[in-house]
Amino acid sequence: MEFDRRTALSISTVGAATAGLSALGVSSAGEASAALAGPATETMLLTGCDADHTVDWDFQVTAGRRAGEWSRIPTPSNWECHGFGSYHYGGDLVPAEKGNYRHRFTPPASWAGRRIFLVFEAAMTDAEVRVNGVSAGPVHQGGFYRFRYDVTALLRLGEPNLLEATVSKESADNSVNDAERRGDFWNFGGLFRPVSLQAFPAARIDRVALDARADGTFTAHVTLAGVTAAGRVVAQLRRLDGTAVGGPFSVAVASGATGATLTTTASQPALWTAETPNLHQVELTLASATGVPLHSVVERFGFRTVEVRAGDGVYVNGKRIVLKGANRHTFWPTSGRASSPRLARLDIGLMKDMNMNAVRMSHYPPDAFFLDLCDELGLYVLDELTGWQRRYDEGVGAPLVKALVERDVNHPSILFWDNGNEGGWNTALDDDFGQCDPQRRAVLHPWTTFSGVDTSHYQTYNSTASKAAGGTVFLPTEFLHGLYDGGAGAGLNDYWKLMGGSQRSAGGFLWALVDESVVRDDRGGVLDTNGSRAPDGILGPYREKEGSFFTIKDIWSPVQLANPSYYDSVFPASFDKTVKLVNRYDFTNLRTCRFGWQLLAFPAPGAGPGHRILAQGQAEAPDVAPGATGALALGLPA
Template sequence: MRFLSSILLIFTALLATAARGASPIETSRHYLSGTDKDSDVRWDFMCTSGRNSGKWTKIKVPSCWETQGFGTYYYGWEEPENSTETGHYRHRFRAAKEWRGKSVSIVFEGSMTDTEVRINGKKAGATHEGGFYRFSYDISGLLDYGKTNTLEVSVKKCPANPSVYRAERQTDFWMFGGIYRPVYIEVKPTAHIESIAVDARADGSLSVRPYVNGCDDGQVSVYVESIDGKRISDTATGPTDSTISLRVPSASPWSQENPTLYRVVAELGKDGRTLHRVSEKTGFRTIEYRESDGFYLNGERIIFKGVNRHCFWPESGRTLSRRISLDDALLIKEMNMNAVRMSHYPPDKEFLEICDSVGLLVIDELCGWQKKYDTPTARRLARAVVERDRNHPSVIMWANGNEGGWNTDADADYAVYDLQKRPVIHPWERFNGTDTKHYPDYNYVVNSSIYDYDIYFPTEFMHGNFDGGAAASLSDFWEAMMKHRAPAGGFLWALLDEGLVRNDHHDSIDCRGSLAPDGIVGPYREKEASFYAIRDIWSPVKIASRKASDRLAVENHFMFTDLAQCRFTYRLTDLSMRPDGHFEEKTAYEGTAAAPSTKPGECRIIDLGLPSDWHKHDVLHLDVAGPDGRSIYTFSAPIDNAGHLQRRLGTASHRQAISLSEDSAHVYIRQGECTYTFDKATAMLAGVQTANGTISLCGGPAVATSANTPKGLNHYKSGDSYIVEPQFEEGQWLRWVFSPDEHPRLDYTFSVEGETDYIGIGFDYPEEKIEGMEWIGRGPYRVWKNRMEGTGFGCHSKRYNNTVTGESWDYPEFKGYHADCRAVTVNTAEGDISLIPSRPGLFFQMLNPQRAKADNNAGTYPSAPGTSIGFMHAIPPIGTRFQKPEQLGPAGQKNMQLNWTPISGSIHFIFHSK
C-alpha cells in the first residue's frame, strides 16, 4: 500500500501543478479534447461509411470511432472492402488575445491514420501519415485572436501511403480509426526552447542539449531540482546550440528497484532576462551495451523479466487513461517483472511517465509489424519517437520495427536525436550483437547457451494463447537461458487478451478467435494462473526448499537490494474438517523475522524464530515484502508430509455397523446411513444411497491409463471388515475396504509402461450436478505438469464455472488438476462427497476443461482422462500457440513411470446428506 500511495501522491502533485497554470515564461497547454477515455468532450463528427455514416452528429474526443458506434470493426489483415471510411471532425474554440505575438501550436498525441488539419478553412500543414505518433502544426498565423476559431480535421482510416498501410494495418492486432489520443494547444514565447535532450548518468554527471527557436544569440541555463522543487545543483550555462554539462553529486541513481526522479530545468535568457523555461523529469542512470556480454544498468547486469504490452482497453480500443496505464504498470510489477516492450508501437506518454515512477525498463518501438515504412516515412517517424521519449529514464533501448518491419536506413537516426545513444535492436533478428529470436524451442535456447556469443534475449517467447505458454515451461526455459554466456532475459507474449467489446454484436467480447486471447491477464485485467506462476518464478526472493522448516535458505535475485531491507512475515495454521465436509484453516501463531544482510547473488539462512511447538501445526505460510512494502513472494508448505493429516481426517468419529447383501446383478454394502452398490457385470461402483437420496458417483474406479477391464467381482468378510475386489488380469489390483473404525477406503495398485499423458484413478459424476469444491492442498488455480508454480498450500474453495481461458474470464477456472490435494469435498446437488487420499503429492482432477471454440492449436489443449473426478499421480503438460509441450523442455515431456514401479494408493470416501 505504501508503494501505491507514493505513486498516487506523485501524480496528484503533478495535477495540482498543472491546475495552477504556467507563468508567462513557461509553456501553457489548453486542451481542445478530453484528456482520456473517461472525458466527455464532444466534437461535431461525420463518418463517411459503415455504421451511423453520412450524417453529422457528435463524438467523444479522444476515442476510436468504432467504439463510439461508427464505421467498421476489423482485425489486422482481415480488412473488409467497406472499411476505408473517413472521419470528418469539427470543433470551435476561442483563441485568447494574450496568445497574439506568441508561438502557438496545435498538438495531436495520436490519430489513425492520415490526418489533415484546417484552422478557419486553411490547411495547417501537410497531411500527417502515421497512426501512433505525436505531431503538431504551428498555427500562429491562422488564428483569429480574441475570437472563436474553427478547427476541422479529416482522418482517413486507410492510409494513402502503401508502406504505412503495410506497416501499421496489415498486422496481428485490432484496427481503429479516429483521433484516439488528446488534442491541445501549446503556447510559448516567440523565442523559446522547443525541447531538450538529457543524458543523466549514475555518477551524477548531466549533459543537456537544448533545441531553441527564435533566439540564436541567447544563453541557456540548466539546473536540477528534486521532485518537490528543491534545487540540488549549481547552474551551468552555455550557448543555445551547445551541449551543457554539470555534475549533481547528491543525485541518487535511478533503477527499477529505486526509481528516484529529478526535474531538469532549462531557461532561455538574453540580456539578463529569462525568455522561456522548460523542465523535464528524468533519472540519473547509466545504460551500457557490452559486446558478447550483456546490458548493464549502473554497472550491474540487466536480466529482463519482461512482457509485451499493447495499448488496449475492451470498451475504448486504443484510447486509454492514466488510471489504466498505472494499473497495467502495477500489474507488471506485481508479477515481479522489471521490463516491458512497447509492442508494436510507442505507447501513450503517460505510460512512460508511470514506468519512470514505478521502476520499469522499457523497449520503445517504432511500428512496422512485419513490413517496413518507406525510408522518408521511417526516418520522420523514428525522429518523432525519439524526440518525444528520449528523456525517460525507463526507456533503455529503441526497437526499429518488428519481425522484418525495420527500415535499416533509419537505424542510425536514433543516435542523431538521442543524446544517450541507446542501443537499437531489430526484434526477432540477430542484429547489432543481439539475438532476439521469437518463440525459440527449448533446444534452441540450450544450443545458444552452448555455442553463441551474441547477447541473448527473445523479445517474444512463451506465447500465451488461451491457457498455454506464458508460465508453462518458463522455469525450464529460464534455467537454460541463465546458462548463456551473454544472458539478458526475455519478454513474454503477451500482457493481456485483446478482447474488444463489440457494440455491434450485443456488447459481446471479441478476441477474434485464436488471434488475440494471448494474455497473462484478461481484457479487464482478470488474472490467469500464469500471472501468479510468473510471480513465483521471477521473484527476487527465492526459497529453494519445498518443505516447511524454522530455518530456510533464502536467495537474493535483486539487482541492487539487500534482503535485510525486506520484511518477512510468517503464519502457522491448523487445518480441520467439520462433520459436514467443510474445511477450516485457523491461524495459531504469526510473527516477523529479520533477514540477515544478503547481497544480490548471495544465499543465506534465515531463522524464522518459530515457537518450539511449530511442528505440531499443519501449514507454514511466509510472505516477503520488498522495501516499498509491496508483497513480492509467498511461500507455503505443509508441515507434515507423512500422511498424519489424511489419517486424522479419514478416521470415523464413531464405529459404524456394516452389512452385506447381494442379488443376481449387484452387491450392496451398508455402512452407517449409506449403502454402496456395486455392479457385478462391470465390477464398478454403481451408486451410493444416503439417508436423503442417491448420489450418482459411479463408473469407477477406472484406471486412467489402462483399458484393462475387470473380469469379475469378488467380495468377502475379513474380521470386522468387508472387502469388495474387482478381478483383473495381471498388473492391476483394486480393493474396497469397509471397516467400522474408518470411512470406506479404496486401495489400488497398477503398473504403467511407456510414455503416457496422465496416470491416475477416477470416477464418473454428472457435471450438471456439481456445484463447487473445497479442498486442502495447493490452489486456488489449476496446474499443468510444466506450470506447477503460483499456488499456495492451505484451504481453498470455488464455485462451479465452465470458464474457457481466453474466451471467458471467470477465474480461477473450476475445471482441471489441483496440486498436492490432501482432502477434497465436492459440493453437489445430491449431497457433498469428501475424498481423502492416503499420500501427499496427488493431483485432484475436477472434470475436464472445455476446449476453446477457436482453439485449433496443437499445444494448447492437452489430452484428458475419460473420468469426471479422480486423483492423478501424473498430469499432462501444456504447449503454446506455436509449440507442442515436448518442444518446451524437460517438464513438457510425456510422463514415464520410474523403473515401471507400481502405482499404489488409498482413498477414503465420505458421503454427506443434503
C-alpha cells in the same frame, strides 16, 4: 482532474514532461511554473486529456455504421468504440473509412505575440487538418506519433475558431498500411490521443534532449527558435521536491542560435533503476544578455547508464540486469487504443505484482503518460517503432523515428529502441534513432540478432539452452506464446532455469499481457477476439487474473528458497527454524524487505476445505546482497 466534457481545459505547462507530471500528481503545472524564472509554454486542451476525461466534437464517418450522419463523439477516442464505422482486424480489408471532425474553440487574446502550435498526440492514421478553412500543413501519415502545425497566422485570438480534421483509417501510403494496418492486431480509426494548442514565447526553447549518466555527468542538448539577440541558457538541477542539486550552470547563445549544449556534474546523485526509480528534474531558462528571462521549461529525468557488453549481458549503472517482462499493447475492450493514466497505472501495477521489471511496447510507442509512470514506478522499457513483418519506406519512416525519439528521449525507463518487429524494420532507419538521442541507446531488431543482442522469438527448449549457453547476449523479445503454449506460465519454470541464471541471458518478454477482446455493439455487446487471432494474454480483457498470473508471480519472485526440497519435503526433527534464501534482485539488499511467517493446520483429507492459523509472526530481514544466498531465521515457537 475533472472538468465539464462540453468545454476545453486551459492549463499552463512547462516543457514536454509537465502534463504527464500533472497527471501523475507529482506537481501541478502552476506549481512548476511558480518555480521558474521565465514565461512558460501555455497549453489549451481542445479534446479531453485522456479516455476517462473527454470533450465532445462534431463527427461524421463516411462508411460503416452511422455513415454520413453528423453527430457528436467524445474525444480522444476510437470511433468504432462509439458506434461508428466498421470493426477491422489486421489484414482483413474493409471499405475505406474516413472520419470528419469539427470543433470550435476560442484561444486567449493574451497569446498575441506568441508562436502557437496545434499539437496532435496521435491520429489514426492519415490526418488532414484545417483551421478556419485553411490547410494547417501537409497530411500527416503514421498512426501512433505526435505531430504539430504552426498555426500562428491562422488563428483569430480572442474569437471563435473552427478546427476541422479528416482522419483516414487507411493511409494513402502503402508502406504505412503495411507497417501499421496489416499486423496481427485490431485496427481502429480516430483522434485517440489528445489534441491541444501550445503557445510559446517568440524566443523559445523548442525541445530538450538529455543525457544523465550514473557517474553524475549531465548534458542537455537544447533546441532553440526565434532567438533574435544574444543571450544565455541557464539551467538548474533539482530533486522532485525542489531541492537544488549543485548550482546553476549556463552557456552563452548568439543571435540566430538554433541550439545550445549545457553540461555539469552532480556529486553522487541518487540513481534510477527499476528497483530504485529516483527521479530528478532540470529547469532551463532562455534569457536575454541582460538577464531578462524569455522562456523556461522543466524536464524530468533519471541518472543512469545503460550498456550492452558484447558476449556478456545488459548492464544498468555498471550492474548486470535480467529483464522479466511482457509485451503490452495499449488496449481496453470498450475504448480500443484510447487510454488514460488510470488504465496505465492498472497495467503497471499488475505487471509489478507479477514481479516483472520490464515491458516491451509492442508494437508502437505508447501514450506519454504510460512512460511517465514507468519512470515513476520503475519498469524498464523497450520502445518500438511500428512495423509488423512489413516496414515503413524511408521517406515516411524517417519523420516517424524523429517524432518517436524526440518525444520519448528523456525517459530513463527506456533502455532500447526497437526498429519494427519480426522483419518489419527498415535498416536505412537504424542510424536515425541516434540522431535525436544523445544517450545513443542500442537499436534492436526484434526476433533477430542486432546491436549484439539476440532477440529471437519462440525458441524451443533445446534451442533456448543452446542460446543461453552461447556467446551472444540472449534477450527474446517474445517467448512462451500465451495461446499456443496453453498459458504464458506453462513451461516458464523450465525455461527460466535456463534463462534466469545464464551469464549471457538478459531475460525475456512473454507474449502477451492481456486478452485483446473488443466489445462489439453490433453483436449485442459480445467480447470478440477475432477467433484465435487476437492476443491471448496473462490477464483477461478487463485484467482478470488467470492462472498464469500466479505462476509468473511465483517463478519471477526476486526472493526464492534456495533448496527446492523446502517445497515438497517434511522438515526433519533437527530443523533449526531457518531457511536459506536466494536474492535475485539486481540492486536491492534483502535487509530492506519484510518477512513474515505463519504456521497452518490443514484438515485431514476429505474433512473439508480450509485451514487454521496456529501462530504467526515477523522474521528479521537478513543482510543478503543482490545475487547472494543467505539464511532467514524464522523465530518459530518451540
